[in-house]
Amino acid sequence: MPDTLNYDLLDRIIVFSCEFLGILYETDLEIEFDDELIEHKCGSCDIEDGVAQLWLNPYLDQKELITTIFHEMVHIRQMLNGDLVAGEGYKPSTWHGEKYDLNYNDLPWEKEAFELEKIMMEKFYEH
Secondary structure, three states, rough: OOOOOOOHHHHHHHHHHHHHHHHHHHHHOEEEOOOOOOOOOOEEEEEEEEEEEEEEEEOOOOHHHHHHHHHHHHHHHHHHOOOOOOOOOOEEEEEOOEOOOOOHHHOOHHHHHHHHHHHHHHHHHOO
């Protein structure tokens, strides 16, 4: 876990994310964090066998890390719902059953994640 997040704050972020996104992580999902440096990325995620793995860039400041967690939690929900099936290697990802191989900012699941991360940041700081 990056040094800029303590466990209390991280717990609040995860609980808020799950409530906002309708994820029942207490029973449906285990969440693990890895602060392994990701080249030119803020974060990444994957789900396997009921475990969501979030990789976070440890060099981000606290606000960027929170935003990144919200963004990746949107992807977790997309994968849990079956909306997003992430491709591996050169295989394109699938969104609602249709394959997409576009620029990052044009991908529909990224557009949704960017939109929701902003809403989540506003609501999180309202509390």
